[in-house]
Amino acid sequence: MATPFHNPSCQHCKDRFMSIFCKAEPCNLDEISDAKVCSVYRKGQVIFHEGAYPFGVYCINDGKIKLSHSGDDGREQIIRLVKAGDIMGYKALLSNERYTATATALEDSSICFIPKDLFLNILKKDASLSFEMMRILSSELRKAELKITHLAQKPVRERLAETLLFIKETYGLEPDEQTLGVRLSREEIANLVGTATESAIRLLSEFKKDGMIELEGKKIRLLDIPEIIRTANLQD
Amino acid sequence: MATPFHNPSCQHCKDRFMSIFCKAEPCNLDEISDAKVCSVYRKGQVIFHEGAYPFGVYCINDGKIKLSHSGDDGREQIIRLVKAGDIMGYKALLSNERYTATATALEDSSICFIPKDLFLNILKKDASLSFEMMRILSSELRKAELKITHLAQKPVRERLAETLLFIKETYGLEPDEQTLGVRLSREEIANLVGTATESAIRLLSEFKKDGMIELEGKKIRLLDIPEIIRTANLQD
DNA sequence: GGCCACGAATGACATGGATCAAATGAGAAT
């Protein structure tokens, strides 16, 4: 499926300083760099499947990925958006269980694979790396818990506005400083918000009518961010 | 507020083998045991407040605690139930931020406090402890993500059934093998499920009418667990 | 015992949002 290619070295990875591995001790980084395998996945390709056993962690060299649960009735719930410098698949590895989510490329991406044993061994001997790992886990957990509260208490309108801001935080804006840096289908947006596709569409149209955003195919331009923030009704 | 009393030693803590510290190296456990302070909190007392800065982690010696976010409109969302042997407050500590949740005793509880510096230092030098910490974080994260999916996709009825099972998993049953091992108000149940109190009450009555449970004040007896599982409609 | 206060239960009602259906548009394949 995925196309392997000559490994970029971790030491010179452009996202090295944003990634967890910037905390790793240099000798461990060398070891990781030698052992990893980098592959290219095309848009839509699945990197790993919910239910499968993990054999390592993935570190995004370049690209954008969604992680999603497939709900009982088949509807998917997107639980995380992954960007360059991020790692994924660590949760299953650490708790030694199967993947609980499926990773799908949102656009063509180059992704490095680090074998399980190596990763775990280095984690065990590199205190600063494992501390960083804990920091990441804590922060993901905090975000997840906040999402639980909002899902339980906020109306779809507010959650959609919040989601737009979240996408902006994650993937940033294009050079025009307005367009969200990723193209998602309406269904994907809905699955991120946790609502029906039609509801997401309707509310996006409303946002547009209210002058908060502009829509052009899958492009979304944020015109009035302060108003979006107000709509999201954030307190924290 | 809380009443300190003579410290039980960690080495002889009855929940030692279920707690994270069973993984700590013995010498580190000694250190923790010496430094910790154990206090008694009465039912309803707050152990720490959302928004406050953390100065250490709490390890439950005995008792039951709820961790909750207070939503923007004041409604609370319970995000975790804590039992003897569990620790709490580590998330804020690890990510070096303020508490995002409030911890309140569900019944009289004795809780040990481990100072921040000590905990972090030991975490840094005790690989097996920090590995265990990562395991806990991963598992919490997995649970949180599952909850997000269910909150987004399942009707209240299913979530309530699931919550009853979750309470049973967490706190077990009383000696009669039917009654849930904790007394929660209807409001607390609703805040766990993520619904309005009235909805929780109505559905509990339905469950009772259907013979799944029996209600007697705050006592909830699970009469037909297989049927509750069916109602929860769990696939995983 | 009887009052008070608060949790629990029930009913009536309003509505946000899901679902179903149909029409339109846009991108991919030939």
Added chain:
DNA sequence: ATTCTCATTTGATCCATGTCATTCGTGGCC
């Protein structure tokens, strides 16, 4: 270009669930 397929949009409808209001029950306290 033409067709086909799938995403998007819009409209109509329905229902689960939240909200408001009231009553009921229970435990605490004087």
